[in-house]
Amino acid sequence: MWLMVQLMRNQDTLSRVRQEIAEAIGTKTAMIDDSILSTCEYFQACLKETLRLHIPGPFLVPHQALENFVLNDYTIPKDSIMLVNARTIQLDPENWKDATSFKPDRFFGSKVDFRGNHFEYIPFGSGRRMCPGYQIGFRNVQLVVACLIYYFDGENPENLDTGDIFHAGGLRRRNRCL
Ligand code: HEM
Structure with missing residues (x-):
């Protein structure tokens, strides 16, 4: 959802993503699948940037200290429940230039990923x-958004197909909404 909002706001980025997906699909198939999208690096950079700006779990999940320990001069007692403020980390201007802006290019060709090895970027924890x-x-979100971008023509809503397809007892009937 947030990626669609960002792309609507950044029409140049939307065109670039749309073109990248269309080129990847080419004449191979009418259906989008995972393997096709793995080549869409700019689109993936847009997804990563969205997970940075709009992290779905801002505090990750609560963690509990198994023993007493010291972190940056703070003593954390055993059994404390700790929340990691990943949202603030991902929006920290010390880590990110122009931190609150949507700039997918920062991930394009970058080694920073979401596998938990880059502590400035932890949308899935670490x-x-x-x-x-x-x-x-990540792949599911990628697939859903790619389908929306590729098949949904937001510029000409009058062409939207709002018909329903019913499957009942082997019969397939198509009804068009009025
Ligand atoms: C975009 C989608 C998703 C996001 C952003 C996300 C994010 C997260 C985050 C931030 C955590 C906490 C990690 C930490 O505290 O270090 C977590 C934990 C977890 N996630 Fe996801 N998740 C997503 C999708 C999924 C899916 C599809 C599954 C299962 C198929 C899943 C299963 C789990 C489980 C089981 C945990 C708990 C792991 C543990 O405590 O050992 N998540 N997720």
Whole structure:
């Protein structure tokens, strides 16, 4: 959703993404699938930038200290519940130039990814409790947004097909909404 908002606001970026997806699909198939999208590096950079600006889990999930430890001069007692403010980390101007702007180019050709090795960018957390579904999560979002961009013509809403397709007892009937 946030990526669609950002692309609507940044029409040049939307055109570039649309063209990249169209070129990747080419004449190969009428359907978009994962393997096609893996070549769309700019589109992926847009997704990463969206996960940076609009992190779905701003505090990750609560973690608990297994023992007493000291972190940056603070003593954290055993059993404390800790929240990691990932949103603030991802919007920190010390880590990110023009931190609150949508600039997908910062990820284009960059080695920074979401696998938990770059602590300035942790939309799926990091370490042993990081999100085990990060691959499938990212790919699903990628697929849904790519379909919206590729098949949905937002500029000509009058052409939108609002028909329903019913499947009942093997019969397939198409009804058009009025
Ligand atoms: C875009 C989609 C997703 C986002 C942004 C996301 C984000 C996160 C975050 C931030 C955490 C906490 C990590 C930490 O505290 O270090 C987490 C944990 C977790 N996620 Fe996801 N997630 C997504 C999709 C998924 C999917 C698709 C699955 C399952 C198929 C999944 C399963 C889990 C589980 C089981 C945990 C708990 C792991 C643990 O505590 O050991 N997530 N996720």
